[in-house]
Amino acid sequence: MNLAVFASGRGSNFSAIVKAIQQGKLKIKLQLLICDQPQAPVIRRAQRAGVRVVLVRREDFASRIDFEAAIIGKLKESKINLIALAGFMRLLSPEFVSAYRRRIMNIHPSLLPAYKGAHAINDAYKARAAFTGVTVHFVDEQVDHGPLILQRKIKISPKDSLASLEKKIHTLEHKLYPYAIQLYVSGRLESQGRVKAA
Ligand code: GRF
Numbered sequence: 110m111n112l113a114v115f116a117s118g119r120g121s122n123f124s125a126i127v128k129a130i131q132q133g134k135l136k137i138k139l140q141l142l143i144c145d146q147p148q149a150p151v152i153r154r155a156q157r158a159g160v161r162v163v164l165v166r167r168e169d170f171a172s173r174i175d176f177e178a179a180i181i182g183k184l185k186e187s188k189i190n191l192i193a194l195a196g197f198m199r200l201l202s203p204e205f206v207s208a209y210r211r212r213i214m215n216i217h218p219s220l221l222p223a224y225k226g227a228h229a230i231n232d233a234y235k236a237r238a239a240f241t242g243v244t245v246h247f248v249d250e251q252v253d254h255g256p257l258i259l260q261r262k263i264k265i266s267p268k269d270s271l272a273s274l275e276k277k278i279h280t281l282e283h284k285l286y287p288y289a290i291q292l293y294v295s296g297r298l299e300s301q302g303r304v305k306a307a
Pocket residue numbers: 116118119120121122123195196197216217218282
């Protein structure tokens with residue numbers, strides 16, 4: 110089975126996936142990094158890991174359809190079965206989502222549907238929520254939405270700073286995402302995201 114990771118930024122989840130593959134915990138071939146930001150640190154991580162990088166800048170294409178067609182061309186070339194969004198800061202069109210239905214996962218740093226959007230950790234922290242967490246879900250046409258695969262809760266302690274909360278969340282993400290992908294690989298996810306017994 111072949112995986113493509115889509116990312117726009119730092120790439121710590123990308124590296125967690127690479128590590129899980131190297132450790133034999135995740136049995137999938139990471140064929141491609143699709144990145145839309147030429148300066149993103151994730152590119153260097155991919156190069157170091159020997160993963161092919163495809164840089165696709167939206168501004169190089171006349172329309173979103175052309176931009177996504179270029180991506181789909183690369184996915185087909187590498188026979189990609191599964192896409193993992195890991196901090197990819199672009200919305201995929203309904204056509205793209207429907208072409209890869211139940212084959213696109215996303216990780217989000219909150220207990221969806223709470224705190225959607227790009228500032229989820231900060232939003233939960235500012236709201237002085239008692240809990241937040243991490244969600245892995247299949248992607249549908251709406252933002253930070255679609256069948257839930259896994260969710261894990263994290264307690265926000267009164268002693269937490271934003272930085273300490275971020276650290277806890279990322280540490281959890283790095284375990285949860287490879288695990289969710291392996292559930293998919295081993296055929297343990299129903300199309301509604303439910304996990305079948307082993
Ligand atoms: C993660 O917090 C993920 O949940 C969100 O974007 C962030 C990406 O971080 N979708 P990184 O680039 O993997 O370090």
